[in-house]
Amino acid sequence: MNAPTDRDLILRARRGDAEAYGDLVSRHQTSVFNVCYRILHNRADAEDLAQETFIRALDRLHTFDLEREFSPWIRRVAANLCLNHIESHKSTAPLDEERDEDKTQGPSEQVEVKERSEQIRSALASLPPHYRLVVELRHYQELSYDEIASELNIPLSDVKSHLFRARKLLAEKLHASD
Amino acid sequence: MHLTNEQLNEYLDNASTERAFIETHLDSCDECAARLSAFQALFTDLDSLPEVTLSRDIAALFRPRPSLAPQLPPWLTLTASLQAAAALVALIIAIPFFSVMLPQVEAPSFTTWFFEIQSLWTSWLDTLSTFQLPTYQFTNLPTYPVELSTLFIALAVVSIFWIFGNGLLLRNRHS
Ligand SMILES: [Zn+2]
Numbered sequence: 001m002n003a004p005t006d007r008d009l010i011l012r013a014r015r016g017d018a019e020a021y022g023d024l025v026s027r028h029q030t031s032v033f034n035v036c037y038r039i040l041h042n043r044a045d046a047e048d049l050a051q052e053t054f055i056r057a058l059d060r061l062h063t064f065d066l067e068r069e070f071s072p073w074i075r076r077v078a079a080n081l082c083l084n085h086i087e088s089h090k091s092t093a094p095l096d097e098e099r100d101e102d103k104t105q106g107p108s109e110q111v112e113v114k115e116r117s118e119q120i121r122s123a124l125a126s127l128p129p130h131y132r133l134v135v136e137l138r139h140y141q142e143l144s145y146d147e148i149a150s151e152l153n154i155p156l157s158d159v160k161s162h163l164f165r166a167r168k169l170l171a172e173k174l175h176a177s178d
Numbered sequence: 179m180h181l182t183n184e185q186l187n188e189y190l191d192n193a194s195t196e197r198a199f200i201e202t203h204l205d206s207c208d209e210c211a212a213r214l215s216a217f218q219a220l221f222t223d224l225d226s227l228p229e230v231t232l233s234r235d236i237a238a239l240f241r242p243r244p245s246l247a248p249q250l251p252p253w254l255t256l257t258a259s260l261q262a263a264a265a266l267v268a269l270i271i272a273i274p275f276f277s278v279m280l281p282q283v284e285a286p287s288f289t290t291w292f293f294e295i296q297s298l299w300t301s302w303l304d305t306l307s308t309f310q311l312p313t314y315q316f317t318n319l320p321t322y323p324v325e326l327s328t329l330f331i332a333l334a335v336v337s338i339f340w341i342f343g344n345g346l347l348l349r350n351r352h353s
Contacts, residue, residue: 029232031229047232120223140224
């Protein structure tokens with residue numbers, strides 16, 4: 001039997017099928033968590049926000065356009081929630097010192113990859129919240145300038161200036177640490 | 179004139195309207211080509227960020243909890259089914275007595291019913307206090323110390339309650 005599509009699960013969840021919504025969450029929870037973790041750079045906060053994302057999504061499920069893909073939608077909901085979270089918690093939680101796991105390489109390469117990942121995450125975390133969000137939407141969610149502008153409700157010129165400045169800052173940080 | 183950062187960024191984002199012009203310039207200008215490479219390296223860095231795994235299962239929060247109501251053991255359900263079947267048989271046995279008796283019953287008033295039930299109850303109590311097992315004789319079948327019809331009416335009423343009760347029990351188990 002074929003696995004049900006996201007659309008099937010959404011339709012069942014709308015009829016109150018909790019198991020179906022559980023399956024939908026199970027499919028997307030890692031990618032949603034990673035959105036939150038890239039923006040917040042704190043595991044506990046990222047997990048809480050990922051959970052909050054799915055709670056909000058359940059409330060809004062009846063308005064979700066079934067012609068669209070669920071994954072990009074839920075990841076954008078997560079990104080927006082993270083931005084709101086950062087703005088309402090200006091005194092940020094301490095950033096994680098956790099290193100990324102990568103089991104595909106040998107020990108010395110693994111250490112290198114982990115350190116590089118950590119440098120990238122730290123560089124991202126050092127950006128102003130709006131810059132972080134634009135980088136997330138452009139690089140990880142692959143939205144166009146226009147889509148980002150409409151998602152964040154900001155002018156196209158702001159999208160470009162945030163993104164280009166963010167890249168300049170990131171390049172400086174990552175080059176300086178090379 | 180060198181290319182601006184904006185031109186390079188738009189070029190890398192596939193959002194440039196002047197790709198041919200930019201490519202021509204990059205071919206002939208090492209400085210701009212180096213700046214482009216630096217941005218490309220940043221793109222590669224960002225792409226290389228591995229996914230991290232969750233430490234808890236968020237999906238479990240949304241799945242239905244296992245029922246907290248205690249599940250009846252299968253043998254009890256079987257007993258209940260057998261009891262229901264037995265009660266049904268008893269009811270079927272009682273039906274002929276009903277059909278014989280009912281025509282004889284005049285629609286009694288509420289008070290008549292009340293006194294009848296009261297005297298029935300008294301006679302039951304008397305019977306119970308003096309009840310003795312009938313002696314077993316093939317030729318002489320045991321005689322009940324109460325009117326047989328009274329006994330069967332009681333049996334029928336008990337059977338109906340029994341069937342109803344067991345029906346509920348079984349339905350709850352399946353829902
Ligand atoms: Zn140039």
